[in-house]
Amino acid sequence: MKPSRRTLLKGFAGVPALLSGLSPATLFAQEPDDHDALRVAIAKPAGSLDPHKYIGLWAVQDLIFEPLIRYGHGGQMKPALATEWTLDEGGKLFRLKLRENVTFQDGTPWDASAMIWNLDRWMGKDAHNWMNASRLFDGHRTLDSHTVEIRFKEPVLGLLYEFSYVRPSRFLSPKSVNQNGEYVNPVGTGPWIEESATNTGSDFKRFDGYWGDRPAFEHIELKVLPDSRSRLAALRAGEIDISGGDFLAPIKATEAKTLESAGIPVVVETGTMTIVLGFNPERNEALKDIKVRKAINVGFDRTAIAKVLFQSLAEPAGNLFPPSVPMSGKRFEVPGRDPDAAKALLEEAGWTGSGVREKAGKQLSIEIVVSEEQMAGSRALGEILQAQLGEIGIELTIRSVDHASRHSDIPARKFDMALFYTLGAPYEPFGTLIGMLLSTFNNGVDGKLAVDAEHLDPLLLTAASASEDKVEAATQAVYDWLHQEVALLPLFFAPVIWAHSERVTGFAAPATEYDLPYENVTLSA
DSSP, X not given: OOOOOOSSOTTOTTOGGGGTTOOHHHHHHTSOOOTTEEEEEESSOOOOOOTTSSOSOHHHHHHHOOOSEEEOGGGOXXXXXXXXXXXXXXXXXXXXXXXXXXXXXXXXXXXXXXXXXXXXXXXXXXXXXXXXXXHTEEEEEEEETTEEEEEESSOOTTHHHHTTSSSSSSXXXXXXXXXXXXXXXXXXXXXXXXEEEETTEEEEEEOTTOSSOOOSSSEEEEEEOOSHHHHHHHHHTTSOSEEETTTTSOOOHHHHHHHHHTTOOEEEEEEEEEEEEEEOTTTOGGGGSHHHHHHHHTSSOHHHHHHHTSTTOSEEOSSSSOTTSTTOOSOOOOOOOOHHHHHHHHHHTTOBSSSSOEETTEEOEEEEXXXXXXXXXXXXXXXXXXXXXXXXXXXXXXXXXXXXXHHHHTTTTOOSEEEEEOOOTTSTTHHHHHHTTOTTOOOGGGOOSOOOTTTHHHHHHHHHTOOTTTHHHHHHHHHHHHHHHTOEEEEEEEEEEEEEOTTEESOOOOSSTTSOOOTXXXXXX
């Protein structure tokens, strides 16, 4: 998931002696100035853009590959490569009318045969059965050159959402593979064609044969800047035009305030992702006691942390999902800090004494795993939790890990507590509910927020199989159980933070963290 980072900037690889001591911003200043190129910061190289693999940057794939149906703000589903769709036979038959007069970037027609060729690369395959559409796939049929039916063994929960995902449900030109059917080049129907890609960045040119609205500029330049300070410096110097998004080039809340004070336009919205504190009672016996979990829940101050650490840009959370997520459930009260109540709960649980509490000769010590690469600011958040929980007698130790270590430790449940992001749109609510809570579901590196096969799994499976008229109530039952059991702690609804240069007009934050925000953007000279 994480290709090697660059050591030299594009265009200077042959003259390393000239690079010594130069900042990325200075290096960018020496590149040719292109007034018709949108320059976007990315934290790491784009990687392989094969839309049927799980490797490259989502937002970069989105430039090239399009879905049948596009996820819009608030969960609105919009026509893309399909113009019409219907569900028949109780949701088991999905009929789509494909957009006509569309070609891939290599001239290959977009039609039923191209769609079927793509579906056969992932639907019904074990590697993609985390998606209901793949797991329940039962065949397809071509009705005419632009009409396709897909049959499922049973109704598919979140079907429209799944066909909006960046991968694997986007469409690759059938001519962009070798004779063995292996991916060779990123060729889609989207508005941008990849011209070049290295560890220093990627360049794209506008596809003038695009069926939709043509972008106002001819090029997009993605520049790899792994360090946030370099990105801020490049923004302030006017050497990049856009930076932000949790998955593209994250901006911390404190950095957003710094940019604002420097006159850089900053866009902040409440997104669809939640920062959550997950428990692992199987690794730490103390966390099996609901009184200890309740004590932790009221042992720290969400509002104060939001103000200090997130500059009031993050909203304290009492729910697993913000209201912007479909079927996010009734609102629970955001817990306030109550040290006296927390101490009383710990006393009731048998944890006593001054300083670090003890029970049966054992100290109340808990480890929290944080990763700055996975969640910017998580170390500072861990330190605040450490201080505030220390005041009620809990010794919190912090273990900082890199991205690779987190990807191994979290799925292996090598943590007492850990900080997580929910998946966000378009995967919600069932992406997180099933992927991060169902004990039998293998979700790869994301890991589990909570695990309870006996009590939680039946609720999740009921919600996953519920009919349309019962799914909201079944989903609420999951939320109620999580809330009553204090099985996890929603902390904050994560802010979506973007910043752009003054030459950018028409900027708007995208509907999901998996999109690159270029639509409606114009560039001044």
